[in-house]
Amino acid sequence: RVMEFLTIILYVICGLLSLLLLRELKFNFTFESDIYDKFPSSNKYPFIGNLLEILSLDSVSTFTYGREQALKYKESYAQRFLYRPVLNCIRYNEVEHLLSSTKHxxxxxxxxxxxxxxxxxxxxxxxxxxxxxxxxxxxxxxxxxxxxxxxxxxxxxxxxxxxxxxxxxxxxxxxxxxxxxxxxxxxxxxxxxxxxxxxxxxxxxxxxxxxxxxxxxxxxxxxxxxxxxxxxxxxxxxxxxxxxxxxxxxxxxxxxxxxxxxxxxxxxxxxxxxxxxxxxxxxxxxxxxxxxxxxxxxxxxxxxxxxxxxxxxxxxxxxxxxxxxxxxxxxxxxxxxxxxxxxxxxxxxxxxxxxxxxxxxxxxxxxxxxxxxxxxxxxxxxxxxxxxxxxxxxxxxxxxxRKDSHAHIHIYDLHRDPNVFPDPEKFDIDRFLPENAEKRNPYAYVPxxxxxxxxxxxxxxxxxxxxxxxxxxxxxxxxxxxxxxxxxxxxxxxxxxxxxxxxxxxxxxx
CATH class of the missing domain: 1.10.630.10 (Cytochrome P450)
Structure with a gap:
């Protein structure tokens, strides 16, 4: 009876692992050729993606983590949390596409x-x-x-x-x-x-x-x-x-x-x-x-x-x-x-x-x-x-x-795009003189x-x-x-x- 019980447990574990493996294969087949080819991303572990990077974070280090990622990639970047693809948008091209659309x-x-x-x-x-x-x-x-x-x-x-x-x-x-x-x-x-x-x-x-x-x-x-x-x-x-x-x-x-x-x-x-x-x-x-x-x-x-x-x-x-x-x-x-x-x-x-x-x-x-x-x-x-x-x-x-992806728009980092706002940490109200503001893409500044x-x-x-x-x-x-x-x-x-x-x-x- 003990052997029968252990056999059942083994079958259950194997079944669960098979389901996880199938889902992982489906994820890779569905998404890996999409945003992860176009946008930079860090190492993603099978099954969990980038989850380990955030598990130990608190409210302060989470904010810092987001800023570090933006400085690291200097463009919009992709991540994965479990089976959820995530596109982190920090440049106006992606932000305009998302916010101007009635689809998103x-x-x-x-x-x-x-x-x-x-x-x-x-x-x-x-x-x-x-x-x-x-x-x-x-x-x-x-x-x-x-x-x-x-x-x-x-x-x-x-x-x-x-x-x-x-x-x-x-x-x-x-x-x-x-x-x-x-x-x-x-x-x-x-x-x-x-x-x-x-x-x-x-x-x-x-x-x-x-x-x-x-x-x-x-x-x-x-x-x-x-x-x-x-x-x-x-x-x-x-x-x-x-x-x-x-x-x-x-x-x-x-x-x-x-x-x-x-x-x-x-x-x-x-x-x-x-x-x-x-x-x-x-x-x-x-x-x-x-x-x-x-x-x-x-x-x-x-x-x-x-x-x-x-x-x-x-x-x-x-x-x-x-x-x-x-x-x-x-x-x-x-x-x-x-x-x-x-x-x-x-x-x-x-x-x-x-x-x-x-x-x-x-x-x-x-x-x-x-x-x-x-x-x-x-x-x-x-x-x-x-x-x-x-x-x-x-x-x-x-x-x-793909459908069911998440798109995070990091306004804090978007507003620090050096290609739009040179020397972005400098406080300069002349950025908003009419002759300067009208040259910018309106989706580069979205408070x-x-x-x-x-x-x-x-x-x-x-x-x-x-x-x-x-x-x-x-x-x-x-x-x-x-x-x-x-x-x-x-x-x-x-x-x-x-x-x-x-x-x-x-x-x-x-």
Whole structure:
């Protein structure tokens, strides 16, 4: 009986090995003559590919690993993780092919790991669902709506400046990351949900949980066997993630509930609802959530769909913009001559008006500030990495890209292509003078992605960055404390640092 049992075990093992061998042969037959012939790649082990290279990495070394690969190959390169071919795109030829196409709009498998956090909202969805959600939400970012949001940006900027002035004697060189994060969460919640967070204790809890969720997501991302929801739950990771997600989801759920009551008290005829005309009273103005609630009343979206979009926009709208603002302030502190130019331009446009009287057009006219922000977003893109799933066979640069391959777009490295941006680590705002920018391929610079799935909120983000920068420079001069070379980055959906980003604030002599 023992021999029979051992024989059965041996047959099972042989069967499994045969299946693995057949799959390996199929992979080599299907893919090896494609991207691995065209694009450079490192040694790939049978069955596991490049998996061993990343298994021991943490959040910091993962970011460093990506930069090392880009410097090593100096062009887009191929990898393999288990049976998944991966094309890492760091040059605009490949990026343009992917982002400009309507064929490659599906996010890769990596994004499914965010589903417990964000659901299937605008960031994650594809096909008809994505198209319908985009159609519903686009009016919420119309120019006339941005003009209304500007009031919120100005009010919150004034509060932040006052807080900085109050604390100047205690700490004139603060870590600006938590300060700016609080500001952007306040603004996104007031413009998106119509709720002021001054009295919401849950807001601090929300802010504190996001980086912890990101760490757990990256841990799972680097371990393909944990992509399976069953295994993730079996090993006890899901329960730990759920503990972090509960207060985050409760935060957005409660605010949706409050706004729904207010919406139905004030909007009698949903068919007459308009983002530009809705105005509840002096204290309650339009919020993006109203657009979703109106769509719900028209049966275009359900309650779960609203939660998905609110979770998505709360995360994306506060975290990515926060990163953009932090690094803009940081770079202003490192370039005091340019800082003075930005200030003088703003002062000239402002004239004898008050700071809160600046209009959207005034901010559009701040060309030096605009170039400064664009160069900051080149060096420090808020979203350093995006990824797509190849859903059908395609030809790129004369080579076949097979269905089910992943295409990772490393925006951080794309923006450092020396053929497009000579001396790429040098901060040079003249790269974005009209005569220089128009010579570049538009897909060489994509801080807000590009093509059909570009960022719906990019004008919102730029206006918010300009508003806070103008308010800070109106009151303070900035001096560098943290050095550029001392910053360590974390691999994440959003560009984050390990160490504090400190800037010295001193009052202007007006």
């Amino acid at each position: 709009t599906v996010k890769s498998e990596i994004y499914t790991l965010l589903h417990p956090f964000l659901g299937d909202g605008l960031l994650m969805s594809s096909g008809k669902k994505w198209f319908n959600r985009r159609r519903i939400l686009t009016p919420a970012f119309h120019f006339n709506i941005l003009k209304k949001f500007l009031t919120v940006f100005q009010e919150e900027s004034a509060k932040l400046v006052s807080k900085l002035k109050e604390n100047l004697d205690k700490n004139d060189s603060p870590d600006i990351r938590p300060i700016i994060s609080r500001f952007t969460l306040n603004t996104i919640c007031e413009t998106e949900m119509g709720v002021k967070l001054d009295s919401h204790k849950e807001a601090d809890t929300y802010r504190s949980k996001i980086p912890q969720i990101a760490v757990k997501t990256l841990h799972r991302m680097l371990r393909p066997w944990l992509y399976s929801p069953r295994l993730y739950k079996l090993f006890g990771y899901q329960s730990k993630l759920d503990i972090l997600l509960k207060p985050v989801h409760n935060f957005t759920k409660n605010i949706i509930k409050q706004r729904r009551v207010l919406f139905h008290e004030n909007v009698e005829d949903v068919s007459q609802f308009s983002e530009e005309n809705v105005y509840f009273n002096k204290k309650q103005k339009y919020a993006m959530l109203d657009t979703l609630l109106a769509a719900e009343a028209r049966n275009e979206i359900d309650e779960n769909g609203i939660r998905e979009e609110v979770n998505t926009f709360t995360f994306e709208g506060h975290d990515t913009t926060s990163s953009g603002i932090v690094f803009t302030i940081f770079m202003l502190s490192h370039h005091e001559e340019l800082q003075e130019q930005v200030y003088q331009e703003m002062k000239e446009i402002l004239g004898d008006r008050k700071q809160n009287e600046l209009t959207v057009q005034d901010y559009n006219d701040m060309k030096i500030m605009d170039r400064f922000i664009k160069e900051t977003l080149r060096i420090y893109p808020p979203v350093p990495f995006i990824s797509r799933l190849i859903t059908e066979n395609d030809i790129m640069d004369g080579v076949k890209i 807000f992605s590009a093509g059909p799935r570009n960022c719906i909120g990019q004008k919102y983000a730029i206006l918010e960055i300009k508003t806070i920068v103008a308010n800070i420079l109106h009151t303070f001069k900035l001096k560098a404390v943290t050095k550029r070379e001392d910053i360590l980055f974390i691999a994440d959906l959003v560009l984050r640092t390990v160490n504090p980003v400190q800037v010295k604030f001193s009052l202007r002599n007006k």
